[in-house]
Amino acid sequence: MGSPRSAERDHGTVHPDAIPYKPPRPRKYIPRIALVGCGNVAPRHLAACRELGFPVTALCDVNQNKVERLRDQFFPDAKVFRDHRTMLKSCDADIVDVATPPEGRALIIEDALCDGRHVLSQKPFVTDLDRGLQLVELAQSQGLKLAVNQNARWAPHFSWAKHAVERGVIGDVFSVRFVVHWDYRQTPSSFRGSRDWILFEYGIHWFDLAQVLMGGGRAEQVFASTCRGNAPDGLPDMLAQAVITYPRGQAAIGLNGAARVGTDDYTVITGERGMIVSRGPDKNHQQVTLYLEDSVYSPDLEGNWNTLGFQGTLGELAVAIEEDRQYYHGARENLESLALCFAAVQSSLTGRSCEPWSVRHLPV
Numbered sequence: 165m166g167s168p169r170s171a172e173r174d175h176g177t178v179h180p181d182a183i184p185y186k187p188p189r190p191r192k193y194i195p196r197i198a199l200v201g202c203g204n205v206a207p208r209h210l211a212a213c214r215e216l217g218f219p220v221t222a223l224c225d226v227n228q229n230k231v232e233r234l235r236d237q238f239f240p241d242a243k244v245f246r247d248h249r250t251m252l253k254s255c256d257a258d259i260v261d262v263a264t265p266p267e268g269r270a271l272i273i274e275d276a277l278c279d280g281r282h283v284l285s286q287k288p289f290v291t292d293l294d295r296g297l298q299l300v301e302l303a304q305s306q307g308l309k310l311a312v313n314q315n316a317r318w319a320p321h322f323s324w325a326k327h328a329v330e331r332g333v334i335g336d337v338f339s340v341r342f343v344v345h346w347d348y349r350q351t352p353s354s355f356r357g358s359r360d361w362i363l364f365e366y367g368i369h370w371f372d373l374a375q376v377l378m379g380g381g382r383a384e385q386v387f388a389s390t391c392r393g394n395a396p397d398g399l400p401d402m403l404a405q406a407v408i409t410y411p412r413g414q415a416a417i418g419l420n421g422a423a424r425v426g427t428d429d430y431t432v433i434t435g436e437r438g439m440i441v442s443r444g445p446d447k448n449h450q451q452v453t454l455y456l457e458d459s460v461y462s463p464d465l466e467g468n469w470n471t472l473g474f475q476g477t478l479g480e481l482a483v484a485i486e487e488d489r490q491y492y493h494g495a496r497e498n499l500e501s502l503a504l505c506f507a508a509v510q511s512s513l514t515g516r517s518c519e520p521w522s523v524r525h526l527p528v
């Protein structure tokens with residue numbers, strides 16, 4: 165049920181109570197999963213598989229201790245491997261879930277597709293747009309699905325907002341604003357040397373959400389900047405902002421990973437007929453409010469980003485395979501989000517606005 169503040173029972177094309185937001189699940193299809201990469205994010209992938217009832221039959225990582233520890237914790241019957249090509253020759257997986265660092269993903273994706281496996285790749289799935297297009301075409305030629313783990317799309321507050329926007333509840337969207345304040349001094353060591361980590365590896369969530377909520381059309385310009393703030397020595401820039409200009413609107417992203425005391429995370433989506441606001445102390449605790457001309461509504465949402473986000477990307481891919489249809493987080497569409505991200509990084513380096521797709525490779 166919604167908040168008692170709900171005043172109107174008919175909001176345009178669909179009642180807000182009827183807006184779906186939970187991850188889809190296949191009716192009968194139960195895919196077997198092989199996970200490549202057993203680093204920090206791997207437990208969330210495995211927990212999602214376990215919750216969905218998808219058996220993980222193989223785990224692969226160059227670190228033998230990591231792969232064996234995760235096998236024992238989540239799927240004791242899974243086979244373990246240190247090389248993905250050996251794994252592909254020996255396992256029966258339907259989907260290869262690639263959760264390695266960005267620089268190694270493209271080759272693993274290519275090998276898996278050539279071996280006839282569907283692929284779910286951790287984001288960002290490539291660091292080169294042309295390489296991404298090549299992989300998209302390879303998947304299509306093989307009749308396979310290539311999906312990207314843009315798990316923020318399935319966080320309850322973002323999923324509800326996205327589906328509400330698609331159903332016309334607030335009319336055509338012309339403005340999206342994200343502002344996030346949190347303490348991310350414990351940056352994974354693999355990203356400590358990357359000046360633009362906050363715009364690339366972390367910021368890709370918000371570039372992707374901006375692209376989705378603004379309707380998926382191609383942006384015209386991106387302007388971005390980063391700053392160290394009070395980040396300790398050895399850490400990348402922890403402050404970033406980006407403004408994305410579309411033909412009929414604008415999206416803005418503000419990321420502050422250096423907030424030592426207090427956290428805040430909010431989103432404002434403005435349409436021709438209403439506004440959606442989501443706010444909370446962090447990504448997993450959010451209160452969504454829908455503002456319309458004659459009413460205010462707050463849906464009661466279950467779950468959080470860390471759980472439903474990962475279940476969503478896996479569940480949606482399984483349903484797309486079962487139904488042989490397009491998929492919500494496909495790699496071809498995701499290239500538009502990467503183009504925004506690359507343009508933002510380029511803009512932060514040059515101090516000038518940048519046109520998406522004019523930068524084909526992640527700037528270094």
